[in-house]
Amino acid sequence: MTDRSIMPSSVAALPEVPLAATRKLDPEATRAAIVAAATELFVEHGPNGASMSDIAKKAGVTKSLIHHHFGSKDELWAAVKLAGIQPYLDWQRELLESRGPDETLLTDSVIWYFKFLQANPAVVRLMVWMAIEPPAVGERDDDLITLGVARLEQGQREGLIRADVDPRSVIVGFLSLCEHFFQYRHVMGCGRNGCEDQPADAAADAYLDAIVKVMARGLRPEEE
Amino acid sequence: MTDRSIMPSSVAALPEVPLAATRKLDPEATRAAIVAAATELFVEHGPNGASMSDIAKKAGVTKSLIHHHFGSKDELWAAVKLAGIQPYLDWQRELLESRGPDETLLTDSVIWYFKFLQANPAVVRLMVWMAIEPPAVGERDDDLITLGVARLEQGQREGLIRADVDPRSVIVGFLSLCEHFFQYRHVMGCGRNGCEDQPADAAADAYLDAIVKVMARGLRPEEE
DNA sequence: GGCATGATTGACCGGTCGGTCAATCTATTT
DNA sequence: AAATAGATTGACCGACCGGTCAATCATGCC
Numbered sequence: 001m002t003d004r005s006i007m008p009s010s011v012a013a014l015p016e017v018p019l020a021a022t023r024k025l026d027p028e029a030t031r032a033a034i035v036a037a038a039t040e041l042f043v044e045h046g047p048n049g050a051s052m053s054d055i056a057k058k059a060g061v062t063k064s065l066i067h068h069h070f071g072s073k074d075e076l077w078a079a080v081k082l083a084g085i086q087p088y089l090d091w092q093r094e095l096l097e098s099r100g101p102d103e104t105l106l107t108d109s110v111i112w113y114f115k116f117l118q119a120n121p122a123v124v125r126l127m128v129w130m131a132i133e134p135p136a137v138g139e140r141d142d143d144l145i146t147l148g149v150a151r152l153e154q155g156q157r158e159g160l161i162r163a164d165v166d167p168r169s170v171i172v173g174f175l176s177l178c179e180h181f182f183q184y185r186h187v188m189g190c191g192r193n194g195c196e197d198q199p200a201d202a203a204a205d206a207y208l209d210a211i212v213k214v215m216a217r218g219l220r221p222e223e224e
Numbered sequence: 225m226t227d228r229s230i231m232p233s234s235v236a237a238l239p240e241v242p243l244a245a246t247r248k249l250d251p252e253a254t255r256a257a258i259v260a261a262a263t264e265l266f267v268e269h270g271p272n273g274a275s276m277s278d279i280a281k282k283a284g285v286t287k288s289l290i291h292h293h294f295g296s297k298d299e300l301w302a303a304v305k306l307a308g309i310q311p312y313l314d315w316q317r318e319l320l321e322s323r324g325p326d327e328t329l330l331t332d333s334v335i336w337y338f339k340f341l342q343a344n345p346a347v348v349r350l351m352v353w354m355a356i357e358p359p360a361v362g363e364r365d366d367d368l369i370t371l372g373v374a375r376l377e378q379g380q381r382e383g384l385i386r387a388d389v390d391p392r393s394v395i396v397g398f399l400s401l402c403e404h405f406f407q408y409r410h411v412m413g414c415g416r417n418g419c420e421d422q423p424a425d426a427a428a429d430a431y432l433d434a435i436v437k438v439m440a441r442g443l444r445p446e447e448e
Numbered sequence: 449g450g451c452a453t454g455a456t457t458g459a460c461c462g463g464t465c466g467g468t469c470a471a472t473c474t475a476t477t478t
Numbered sequence: 479a480a481a482t483a484g485a486t487t488g489a490c491c492g493a494c495c496g497g498t499c500a501a502t503c504a505t506g507c508c
Contacts, residue, residue: 024474025473025474025475025484025485025486027485027486030485045272046270046272046356046357048269048270048272048273049272049357051464051465051466052465052466052467053464053465053466061486061487062486062487062488063466063467064467064468064469064486064487064488065485065486065487067466067468068484068485068486069485072466073466073467125356128352128355128356129356130411131352131407131408131410131411132270132349132352132353132356132407133270133273140408140411140412142412145412162437162441164437165433165434165437165438166430166431166433166434168427168430169427169430169431169433169434169435170434170438172405172412172431173401173405173431173434173435173438175404175412176400176401176404176405176408177397177400177404179404179408180399180400180401180403180404181396181397181400183355183356184355184400184403186355187354187355188366188369188396188399203392203393206390206392206393207390207393207396207397209389209390209393210389210390210393210394210397211393211397213386213388213389213442214389214394214397214438214439214442214443215438215442216442217386217441217442217444218437218438218439218440218442218443219438219442223447249454249455249456249503249504249505250455251454251455251456254455254456275494275495275496276495276496276497277496285456285457286456286457286458287496287497288456288457288458288497288498288499289455289456289457291497291498292454292455292456293455296496296497297497
């Protein structure tokens with residue numbers, strides 16, 4: 001830190017390492033490092049609990065530099081939200097592009113979404129912070145919702161899905177079942193059997209199995 | 225403020241209103257007022273976002289008085305959690321006491337819990353803060369969970385509920401469906417139909433109807 | 449009427465918050 | 479080589495944070 005100002009410039013110029021390629025100031029990398037550090041601390045403590053000083057320290061830069069690149073804490077928080085949700089958008093796009101509308105789409109979506117949240121706990125916490133922190137102005141205009149509703153209605157028209165339930169409610173319920181599990185998995189006890197006997201993922205497997213089974217049979221049209 | 229120290233005691237003694245009954249210092253009422261103000265601000269901004277000064281101002285007392293009664297901010301937050309969850313515990317106790325184990329218990333529980341959360345939005349936000357704010361240490365050893373699991377197992381033994389699903393997962397899913405809806409109702413868009421056409425409760429009604437229908441049929445034993 | 453006890457107040461404290469600013473360093477352009 | 483623009487730094491600021499303290503007030507007890 002103080003080395004550069006104290007040491008004469010000759011010393012600072014000494015290292016003649018090949019400063020090509022990666023050896024530069026590279027503001028892009030700096031921005032990325034800041035966003036990475038901010039993401040970690042925002043996800044952990046929320047936008048109110050994380051401090052600019054801690055973020056700067058974790059990113060290895062000065063607080064002023066963060067303001068130089070992002071302006072204010074709110075704008076940094078906005079950038080973190082944008083970058084943090086990216087994995088979710090990527091996953092959603094991949095799902096919607098790779099799958100045609102067939103009858104196993106709903107079940108597969110549940111399984112995929114569940115496993116995606118399981119693999120991305122940071123996304124889960126980010127969604128919670130985004131939902132509760134401000135008055136939560138912005139809506140979540142989710143392609144997954146609108147498109148899921150459309151395909152569910154199509155299934156109802158074809159007689160594959162029972163017609164006496166609101167499609168949008170089914171989609172919201174499906175998302176709730178997946179998201180809520182990981183948001184509250186540490187606070188929901190493990191029941192009478194204690195917590196130690198099952199290897200932490202067994203409960204998740206059993207849960208996924210149960211909701212898939214119940215949803216599949218619960219959405220089947222009445223057979224008579 | 226300074227009136228009391230400047231004015232002679234005779235002036236202060238002037239009001240001879242009947243100071244019996246409610247005309248006293250009443251530290252109990254003060255504590256209650258502090259808890260009420262703190263609950264409101266904690267629910268709104270979370271334990272990190274709410275400040276002691278704001279709480280004191282809203283309660284109409286001094287910051288020092290809060291420390292006199294509760295010690296620290298953490299202890300006040302603990303008191304708020306305790307008092308804020310009370311409606312939930314009351315509701316739970318009422319449900320468990322008033323109902324015997326019959327076949328409509330599960331469906332009725334869903335409906336009751338859903339409507340309880342709908343009527344107590346503060347409880348919903350409190351649960352979110354409690355789950356995310358600290359490292360979220362404490363578990364939620366919920367009588368509702370353990371007892372629900374027990375009765376679900378009983379239903380499975382009697383052949384009323386399909387036996388190939390984990391009872392605990394069903395209970396957790398039922399709670400998730402209710403809680404998540406109100407935690408994210410403002411962030412989940414209203415879909416292609418826009419938000420204005422339905423009177424804000426219609427979506428909740430449709431949702432409750434859908435999850436009850438799907439759960440009821442999805443938990444029925446296989447008929448052949 | 450004194451007297452102890454607790455409720456209540458306002459002034460104050462060290463620390464941290466988000467944010468600003470002038471200066472220095474780096475890198476590109478001319 | 480000079481100049482220009484941007485990246486980066488450390489020192490600094492006022493505001494607010496949670497918390498403390500001595501003093502005053504109200505109240506019940508002897």
